[in-house]
Amino acid sequence: MRELVAAVIQLGPIQKADSRSAVVDRMIALLDEAKRQGATFAVFPELTFTTFFPRWYMEDQAEINRWFERAMPNPTTAPLFERAKEHGMGMYIGYAELTPDDRHFNTSILTDTDSTIIGKYRKIHLPGHEEYDSERAFQHLEKRYFEPGDLGFPVWRAHGGVMGMAICNDRRWPETYRVMGLQGVEMISLGYNTPSVNSQRAQEGPDARLFHHRLSVQAGAYQNSCWVLAAAKAGVEDGYPLIGGSVIVDPEGYIVAESKTEGDEVLVHACDLDRCAFGRSTIFDFARHRRIEHYGLITEQTGPTS
Numbered sequence: 001m002r003e004l005v006a007a008v009i010q011l012g013p014i015q016k017a018d019s020r021s022a023v024v025d026r027m028i029a030l031l032d033e034a035k036r037q038g039a040t041f042a043v044f045p046e047l048t049f050t051t052f053f054p055r056w057y058m059e060d061q062a063e064i065n066r067w068f069e070r071a072m073p074n075p076t077t078a079p080l081f082e083r084a085k086e087h088g089m090g091m092y093i094g095y096a097e098l099t100p101d102d103r104h105f106n107t108s109i110l111t112d113t114d115s116t117i118i119g120k121y122r123k124i125h126l127p128g129h130e131e132y133d134s135e136r137a138f139q140h141l142e143k144r145y146f147e148p149g150d151l152g153f154p155v156w157r158a159h160g161g162v163m164g165m166a167i168c169n170d171r172r173w174p175e176t177y178r179v180m181g182l183q184g185v186e187m188i189s190l191g192y193n194t195p196s197v198n199s200q201r202a203q204e205g206p207d208a209r210l211f212h213h214r215l216s217v218q219a220g221a222y223q224n225s226c227w228v229l230a231a232a233k234a235g236v237e238d239g240y241p242l243i244g245g246s247v248i249v250d251p252e253g254y255i256v257a258e259s260k261t262e263g264d265e266v267l268v269h270a271c272d273l274d275r276c277a278f279g280r281s282t283i284f285d286f287a288r289h290r291r292i293e294h295y296g297l298i299t300e301q302t303g304p305t306s
């Protein structure tokens with residue numbers, strides 16, 4: 001048995017006016033709780049240091065850049081990395097990355113138990129739109145503020161297993177999980193900020209949003225026989241509600257832990273990474289069952305032919 005005691009750390013709302021240092025203090029308190037419960041790995045949400053700023057239309061690049069981190073760690077976030085190192089805990093952290101050559105990504109990093117950075121992922125599936133859309137109840141401007149990720153879907157040998165990362169909307173696309181599944185991933189960590197209502201379909205509320213969220217991560221875990229750890233930024237940010245539903249999903253697709261609130265909350269579960277083996281040696285033995293000669297359209301075509 002290769003047991004990894006993992007924590008999914010849900011953050012409640014972060015208001016536009018909240019300081020990053022106040023958020024880091026909350027994150028450290030939650031990391032302490034995860035440590036108390038025996039965790040050696042903790043997953044934080046997407047864009048975990050700030051409010052979900054893509055809901056706000058901005059034109060001035062200097063104003064936009066204020067939501068980004070030019071370095072990670074940096075003086076504001078360093079206390080979190082130091083506490084994790086004291087605890088001997090690895091982390092998944094989502095944040096807005098501004099590179100030295102002025103590129104903007106919705107990014108996550110994976111750290112080791114000494115807080116060194118093992119890997120980086122940049123969000124590939126960017127939902128929403130690029131220009132102000134007056135038809136929408138609220139904006140979702142990820143295509144305006146971020147470039148699509150340019151690092152692919154890598155995996156890393158770390159924490160005693162094969163670790164992968166994704167971010168929010170990525171979890172809705174089966175390709176995300178399968179590309180990592182084909183690399184033998186055993187645990188996929190992802191953070192998300194998901195509005196509780198559909199900005200284009202008012203009748204689609206939190207129940208539907210939670211159903212599609214669970215459906216996506218459970219399917220991804222089951223169909224690739226891996227653990228999926230999903231951490232929400234939840235609750236009402238400046239009047240805009242985000243779903244909770246942080247979960248730990250096992251390699252058979254069962255939810256083994258789920259958040260009960262839309263506030264700061266810690267889920268901890270002892271994940272046996274060896275539980276990935278049965279599915280991938282039987283029903284999802286890719287080498288034995290997949291027929292790639294019939295799958296060409298998946299990478300040859302972006303959209304459907306009419």
Ligand code: ING
Binds near residue numbers: 192193
């Ligand atoms: N948020 C949402 C998500 O994919 C969304 C956007 C919600 C798209 C529901 C489609 C349906 O969970 C982010 N940040 O990707």
